[in-house]
Amino acid sequence: MTGADVVFGLLGIVCLAAALLVVTARNVIHAALWLVVCFGALAGCYLVLTAEFVAWVQVLIYIGAVVVLMLFGAMLTRAPIGRPQSLDSTNRPVAALAGVATAGVLVTLVVSAFKGAYVDVHHTQIGDGHVLGTAVFRYFVLAFEVASVLLLAALVGAIVLTRQGRD
Amino acid sequence: MHLSIALVLSALLFGAGVYGVLVRRNAVALLMAVELMLNAANLDLIAFDAWFKDRLHAGQTFALFVVVIAAAEVGVGLAIVLALFRLRDSVSVDEATALADRDPVRRPVEQTR
Numbered sequence: 293m294t295g296a297d298v299v300f301g302l303l304g305i306v307c308l309a310a311a312l313l314v315v316t317a318r319n320v321i322h323a324a325l326w327l328v329v330c331f332g333a334l335a336g337c338y339l340v341l342t343a344e345f346v347a348w349v350q351v352l353i354y355i356g357a358v359v360v361l362m363l364f365g366a367m368l369t370r371a372p373i374g375r376p377q378s379l380d381s382t383n384r385p386v387a388a389l390a391g392v393a394t395a396g397v398l399v400t401l402v403v404s405a406f407k408g409a410y411v412d413v414h415h416t417q418i419g420d421g422h423v424l425g426t427a428v429f430r431y432f433v434l435a436f437e438v439a440s441v442l443l444l445a446a447l448v449g450a451i452v453l454t455r456q457g458r459d
Numbered sequence: 460m461h462l463s464i465a466l467v468l469s470a471l472l473f474g475a476g477v478y479g480v481l482v483r484r485n486a487v488a489l490l491m492a493v494e495l496m497l498n499a500a501n502l503d504l505i506a507f508d509a510w511f512k513d514r515l516h517a518g519q520t521f522a523l524f525v526v527v528i529a530a531a532e533v534g535v536g537l538a539i540v541l542a543l544f545r546l547r548d549s550v551s552v553d554e555a556t557a558l559a560d561r562d563p564v565r566r567p568v569e570q571t572r
């Protein structure tokens with residue numbers, strides 16, 4: 293049990309509690325704000341796992357853009373803020389059973405498969421901007437270009453879908 | 460640190476996401492649960508990257524691409540939700556049954572023939 297274990301465990305507890313609050317909150321705005329806590333704790337987990345650049349991307353894009361977009365969506369669709377019970381459907385026991393079963397199967401699998409695996413975080417190359425930039429632009433440049441075309445297509449698609457007029 | 464801590468956290472996050480996708484009726488809240496599942500996959504990618512000591516850093520690079528795809532998915536998803544809201548005045552996914560085989564709640568089967 294090292295310091296990295298302790299820090300990762302504490303961040304994981306925060307992240308998991310916030311994730312459970314995201315899926316159980318009665319209010320869409322509260323769920324979006326708990327999503328910020330969850331993603332922030334997850335960025336801390338990435339830092340412990342030496343993924344420095346991905347942690348900052350997580351903060352910038354997920355917390356800065358995706359959650360704000362979610363809040364815009366919740367407000368534009370006039371989300372039910374006061375009324376309880378309107379966010380969830382009526383199949384809560386079945387959904388809880390499916391979620392617990394999925395988590396149980398996955399936890400059993402990964403614990404039995406990677407029981408003694410150990411990550412040496414002190415002797416790993418830190419994934420900072422230089423290292424990740426080299427990896428993306430030297431080895432994964434085709435995937436990078438495809439991702440840019442995908443983003444352009446998503447942009448055009450979103451504009452077409454939300455356009456008001458017919459002309 | 461032990462690899463299994465990160466993997467267990469990722470599995471539990473994914474379970475929370477599955478529960479959210481199945482239980483939510485509001486489409487915006489449903490998209491948030493999908494984001495939780497994507498982040499669980501990201502945590503796995505980064506944990507295995509650190510475990511393998513990958514010199515190409517494929518795990519972290521794939522995590523970046525997952526973030527890009529998640530941003531595109533949220534943009535298009537919210538556009539669809541807004542179009543649905545403009546059409547139906549509601550973002551409840553239980554009521555969006557236009558593509559269902561039959562709709563036992565709204566219309567009896569003989570009326571749809």
